[in-house]
Amino acid sequence: MSHIALVTLVVRDYDEAISFYTDALGFELLEDTDRGDGSRWVVVRPRGAAEGTGLLLARAKDDDQRSRVGAQTGGRVGFFLHTEDFAADHARMHAAGVHFLEEPRHEPYGSVAVFEDLYGNRWDLLQPA
Numbered sequence: 001m002s003h004i005a006l007v008t009l010v011v012r013d014y015d016e017a018i019s020f021y022t023d024a025l026g027f028e029l030l031e032d033t034d035r036g037d038g039s040r041w042v043v044v045r046p047r048g049a050a051e052g053t054g055l056l057l058a059r060a061k062d063d064d065q066r067s068r069v070g071a072q073t074g075g076r077v078g079f080f081l082h083t084e085d086f087a088a089d090h091a092r093m094h095a096a097g098v099h100f101l102e103e104p105r106h107e108p109y110g111s112v113a114v115f116e117d118l119y120g121n122r123w124d125l126l127q128p129a
Helices: 014-024 088-095
Strands: 006-011 029-035 040-046 056-061 076-081 106-108 108-117 122-128
Touching: 006 014, 014 029, 014 040, 014 056, 088 108, 088 122
Parallel strands: 006 056, 076 122
Antiparallel strands: 029 040, 040 056, 106 108, 108 122
């Protein structure tokens, strides 16, 4: 096995999720295919990533799934977005309205700041040392 291809992220709405991940985070939309039953196969990943994990944006189908939107990791940071230019990406994301929960920190392992996606899922923006 060479890598994890996709991680599912349960969302409220396909289009609002696509907009956030492509506009605010700068991801690219790899696929948006109508599955014919009202659902879509929607995949995004960081722009320019030649290979690696993408996000499958899956619309919640019932009350149980809707109750988990934004809380898939129990309030912990569940996603880690690596960058090669922390300052530029942090500034761009902040200007795009991304909600950061803290000021940037410079730790022995790198520069990091926790942010929330549009549903409240916590992410690290991280430039490894």
